[in-house]
Amino acid sequence: MSAVTLSVHVADIEKLFREHNRALIAFLQCRLNSFSDAQEVAQEAYLRMLTMDNREEVDSLRGYLFKVAGNLAIDRLRKRKVRSDFAVVQSQDEPVDEHRPDHHAMAVEQVAGVRQALRELPAKTSQAFVMHVIEGRDFSHVAQTMKLSERMVRYHVANALAHCRAYVDEKEGA
Amino acid sequence: MTYKQQDPVVQAAADWWVRLREADAGGEVIEQWLEWAGQDERHLETFERLNELAERLGGLDQVSRQGLIRAFARPAPPQRRWFPLAAAASIAAVMLSGALYVGWTHFAVVVTPQVVYQSGVGQNREFSLPDGTKVALGAASRLSVKYSNDQRSVEITDGEAYFNVVHDDRRPFVVTIGNMTVRDIGTAFDVRRTGERVTVAVTQGRVAISSRRLQVRPHSTLEATAGQRVTYDSDKSNFVVDIVTPAQATAWRQNRLEFIDEPLSVVVANLDRYASKPVHVADADLNALSYTGTIRTDAIDSWVDALPEVFPLRVSKQANGIVLSDARHATR
Numbered sequence: 001m002s003a004v005t006l007s008v009h010v011a012d013i014e015k016l017f018r019e020h021n022r023a024l025i026a027f028l029q030c031r032l033n034s035f036s037d038a039q040e041v042a043q044e045a046y047l048r049m050l051t052m053d054n055r056e057e058v059d060s061l062r063g064y065l066f067k068v069a070g071n072l073a074i075d076r077l078r079k080r081k082v083r084s085d086f087a088v089v090q091s092q093d094e095p096v097d098e099h100r101p102d103h104h105a106m107a108v109e110q111v112a113g114v115r116q117a118l119r120e121l122p123a124k125t126s127q128a129f130v131m132h133v134i135e136g137r138d139f140s141h142v143a144q145t146m147k148l149s150e151r152m153v154r155y156h157v158a159n160a161l162a163h164c165r166a167y168v169d170e171k172e173g174a
Numbered sequence: 175m176t177y178k179q180q181d182p183v184v185q186a187a188a189d190w191w192v193r194l195r196e197a198d199a200g201g202e203v204i205e206q207w208l209e210w211a212g213q214d215e216r217h218l219e220t221f222e223r224l225n226e227l228a229e230r231l232g233g234l235d236q237v238s239r240q241g242l243i244r245a246f247a248r249p250a251p252p253q254r255r256w257f258p259l260a261a262a263a264s265i266a267a268v269m270l271s272g273a274l275y276v277g278w279t280h281f282a283v284v285v286t287p288q289v290v291y292q293s294g295v296g297q298n299r300e301f302s303l304p305d306g307t308k309v310a311l312g313a314a315s316r317l318s319v320k321y322s323n324d325q326r327s328v329e330i331t332d333g334e335a336y337f338n339v340v341h342d343d344r345r346p347f348v349v350t351i352g353n354m355t356v357r358d359i360g361t362a363f364d365v366r367r368t369g370e371r372v373t374v375a376v377t378q379g380r381v382a383i384s385s386r387r388l389q390v391r392p393h394s395t396l397e398a399t400a401g402q403r404v405t406y407d408s409d410k411s412n413f414v415v416d417i418v419t420p421a422q423a424t425a426w427r428q429n430r431l432e433f434i435d436e437p438l439s440v441v442v443a444n445l446d447r448y449a450s451k452p453v454h455v456a457d458a459d460l461n462a463l464s465y466t467g468t469i470r471t472d473a474i475d476s477w478v479d480a481l482p483e484v485f486p487l488r489v490s491k492q493a494n495g496i497v498l499s500d501a502r503h504a505t506r
Binding site for chain 2 (some may be wrong): 123127
């Protein structure tokens with residue numbers, strides 16, 4: 001790329017960042033379940049965009065950005081899985097950081113609200129939700145365990161998530 | 175049911191959330207989502223709030239996490255009450271073995287003298303018994319041991335102990351705690367006595383637990399296996415069975431006291447076995463509060479200091495110890 005096209009490209013990427021960064025982070029946080037990981041991956045995705053050498057082949061920069069970010073998220077999840085398999089072996093020696101009750105209080109309060117919200121749901125709905133969101137099982141694993149289709153599992157998880165959000169909002173707003 | 179009448183934006187956001195979470199959600203799905211997100215300011219905002227809740231719940235501490243999994247993600251509700259009626263099958267088994275047992279005890283019984291093991295406040299001890307059984311004794315605990323050629327009897331009068339038992343069919347290892355007995359069936363297990371409340375946590379193998387108090391319906395025996403915790407409270411006269419990991423059951427050996435949903439009175443009584451200044455609960459109604467969490471035995475003071483942030487209570491430090499009183503009561 002010549003200096004002129006390069007600076008045009010940089011300007012395009014900056015525009016992309018301004019317009020879509022918030023959605024990109026939301027997308028990545030959904031995938032990674034971690035806001036800070038989402039920020040890191042987004043950063044990396046922009047770097048890849050700046051150094052891309054196939055600009056001519058790409059019709060939609062936005063589509064390409066989300067594709068790159070999605071792939072980076074998959075890599076990160078894979079690495080995280082390797083780390084957590086390793087951590088299981090090590091966890092016996094890990095110090096526990098929950099010994100202060102104030103740290104615990106937050107958790108207890110959240111848990112109490114969510115527990116209540118989950119009780120109001122059909123058993124399958126709360127089971128699918130807890131297995132996926134809290135236990136960290138993927139949809140296919142939950143589907144297998146519960147003998148349901150993945151579509152049904154997603155349906156249950158979505159219902160439970162919406163219900164818990166509404167419940168916690170109501171409580172925090174009150 | 176209330177959950178059906180959901181705010182449509184929250185519901186739509188949740189539907190998108192589960193669709194986007196799939197690693198194979200393609201460019202088309204993402205494009206549609208971006209379009210939805212761009213339609214109204216509230217859309218993306220609601221989606222973000224779902225992310226935030228999911229992240230919070232995904233990162234819960236181990237104890238809370240395990241509690242929720244136990245309550246919702248296991249098909250059979252594991253937190254169940256156990257009544258003697260359910261033991262019909264094991265009653266027969268116990269009586270049969272009792273009959274055989276008479277045959278063995280017919281021979282002369284050799285009894286070794288009783289030995290008492292005791293530990294001071296804040297001190298855990300570890301030792302082996304004559305048969306090779308390993309014992310870890312918690313702080314301020316007391317254990318008396320009496321071995322004969324037909325039975326190994328251990329009594330816990332105070333505190334907590336963990337046993338890794340060398341199994342011997344002909345010479346059962348029996349732990350007595352007040353009205354309750356725990357008999358080893360190839361086992362490692364932890365027993366804690368807090369006044370009239372006894373918990374038995376099995377980390378390996380199985381134990382048979384029975385209570386004389388429950389023998390209104392005779393010979394009630396409950397078998398507990400590795401990963402189960404049985405709580406018996408003589409006030410309530412029933413067993414409650416739930417789940418515990420070996421690491422949680424023996425955390426005290428690494429100077430951490432773990433409590434899962436236990437009354438404040440029980441927590442404080444066990445804390446006192448490790449505390450340099452005893453903690454005392456002044457108002458009985460505080461004992462109804464239940465606590466789940468970990469307390470480091472080398473940071474008891476900071477745990478106590480932070481208590482008012484969790485419970486409606488007041489901490490006052492006095493010369494002879496720390497007093498917890500109900501903050502809702504008028505100043506005393």
